[in-house]
Amino acid sequence: MAIVEDVCGNIEPEFHSTTCPVCHEPGQKVKDVTLRSLLKEDKLNKLLKTDYFLCLSQECPTSYYTKDGTHFTKEDLTVPIWYKEESPVPICYCKGVTDEVILEHVVNKKCCTNLAEIKAHTGANTGKECLTKNPTGR
Ligand SMILES: [Zn+2]
């Protein structure tokens, strides 16, 4: 549902990005601080000093990868990557708002029809910690 995707963690394949070594789809560049915040502690020592990209495929088990083909799986993270998991999944990681909560407002209660109303009613998209809490880093 498009309105859910608009809330947080904008995912958009980047034209110049490299492709995932597992699914070969273009990814999205992420900042080092995002990986540092979300990787499980025992994976941090595998973090290389290079650019990392987020795999955007729904089906692919990869989370972050480098242009050399080194990669982490989604199990290596402390949070689920929402578009790779079954509902309910966090949409706004800062405020802990799930897709279920948002859909409840949009589909069942019908009180939210746009992003401003979703923000006001659920608190989603009002946090400032996406860089370190959302796997997309945004
Ligand atoms: Zn992939």
Ligand SMILES: [Zn+2]
């Ligand atoms: Zn509402």
